[in-house]
Amino acid sequence: MANYKIVISGYYGFNNAGDEAMLSAIIQSLRSTFDTPEITVISGSPAKTSWIFDVKAIPRFGMLPIIKSIFRSDLIISGGGSLLQDVTSWKSMIYYLSIITLGVLFRKRVFLYSQGIGPVRYRVIRIVLKHVLNHVDVITVRDKESKGFLERLGVKRRIYTTADAVLSLHPPKLEPGRAILDAEGIPADKKIIGVAIRRWEKKYSWTNDLISYINKIASLKDYAVVFIPMQSPDDRVASEEIAGNLAKENIFRLQGGYTLDELISIIGNCNLIVGMRLHALIFSALMRVPFIGISYDPKIDNFLSLIGLEPGASVQHLDAEKLYNKTCHILEHGMPPKVWDSVQDLQHYAGENANILRRFVETKEETR
Template sequence: MKVVLSGYYGFDNVGDEAILYSIIQALRDNEPGIEITVLSNNPPFTEKTYNVKAVDRWSMLAVCKALIASDGLISGGGSLLQDETKLRSIPYYTGVIQFANLIRKPVFIYAQGIGPLHHPFSRAVVKRVLRKPEITVRDQASKKLLERIGVQNPIEIVPDPVLGLKLAEQNSTWWEKQAFTGSAVTVSVRDWPSSVDYKQKMAEALDSLAQEGKQIVFVPMHGKHDEKASKETAEKMKEESYIAPYDASIEEKIAIIGKSDLLVGMRLHALIFSSITYTPFIAISYDPKIEAFAEIAGQPVAGHVMDEGWNGSSLSQAIRTALQNKGAESAHLKETIGHLQREACNTAQKAIHFFEKEVRGNKIGEGSLKKR
């Protein structure tokens, strides 16, 4: 079987790279001989890192050739069909899906988070291209949004693929070199346009914890972008803090978060890394997907980057409460996330069965035409 994967891959975003890694892992677990071609912004990196074929996602000729030679397209995971961050996301990802539709290649929407879809154009295009694909989404809000805009295909809710990531022993050379003593709080912060100085609020809360002897460790999830946001927040602090290497591997960033006592996080996949290591987290939201996952994991959202209704004091108190209840919170995460980890691996099986059924159907159809 040959499949093409389309997503936000090759952009040095650890969250999306973790999605790719987990999907490849799950596909190979279910179909060891599967041939995978990834549409990537950095094909050499993708090929070397994951031992797959990769083509330039911006080359229309390369994308078309890959799809023509495949048995089907996997679109996802991640938040691809949305117009909140980039207006070109909808035209690009729906364009890839539509070409697959045109050449009669089956399309599997893999655990996507849908929306926001602010513009009528976005809603109309998404509704149109999702008439044929098999659709799985990662939360109830995504399903409701697709139903609201008129998508009539069955829509199944499945866990984020990263929840199914199979972890080897978690180690971080960088962490070991720091020789931290006492409790550690990891932090995932990103830039977001807002009139609220949320980084100042976070810095005040982190200062309060550092004064109590907690080690504050920033974990950049999107390369140099998040390293910059981490440095800006750290510079607002009066106390000492640490910033983990922005180019650390997926496994090392999972290890760093897993070795901490608690995560304060904005990035969705920082929260997921926290969950799969059963490390409690406090979320700072900038997007509905953050609230959606925090609700799934049963962890608190302490504030929103567009909202003035929280401050450093309320955030630090939420962190202290979580740390005091760490044992219970970790046990709760293990119970809550445990079954989702098992279910996440099943999505790849659904995709493979879907493609096998479609390929068989196409062969039967071709045979009937030849007899005529």
């Protein structure tokens, strides 16, 4: 299986740590499956993606290069994350469906890799999604909710429930993260509560309650609160928007641009992560750092339910006092051991994405 030509589609090249981690996991599995695969990534920043991952990259809206790459390929991978949902944007969903449809029309092998699918609000998009996915080769999803949604939709292809592919990554060392925290002025004698928030335009009063919560945990003796940007510059902007209402003591905002391993290492140096960003929670799980999820999207609830947890709060209802009490409880007692057992199980299932891909390719090769 040398020189296999593979095109990967996803939300890459936008400085989103979760999606870049997903791409890293997919490329890792491809390089363990194929001999010298020729990988092309559709990216918002082709030069940066090419440099970081040592792959060919083409522009996200360069339709001619995309069509040429798909036509010349052996395999199309629609890669991970919440690509097929229309809550964030129905336009982006149509875009990703168009890439998959091109693969189907060109009679290429199409593999949906560790997807989180839904919600899909618009009936016409649900109809298109059903028909397109009934013509792909393999579908793996990261949670049972995604599988249930597709089955109710009428997708007849076999659907494998695995886990978020990011959990198959190898944890980085802690030293680089600690060095960054030192350089950013985070006191070495303080324990760290990392906060990973994002901008969310829907008008709830959650930001006022979040400010009250952060000010309260910043008053904890021996702790520092550190805002960790999972997507730059968006998350830094989110922290800046509330910074004027925060206490000045023991609250820090990381300012640098970090590699994926550096960011995971920073999270590994924390004592607790409080996050809206899904992959802030997944990175915490990977590094065995206790975490609390703030729900703004079903994907947060779905991940937490896989390991027997519920969100500590939501943007619809953020009770600062309740969240503070939960924080103190976890800082004192840690996470229940069964949570880490469940995380270990998910890491096994995450590795199954690569195994399913390998079996699929080998079977196709044998039937040629």
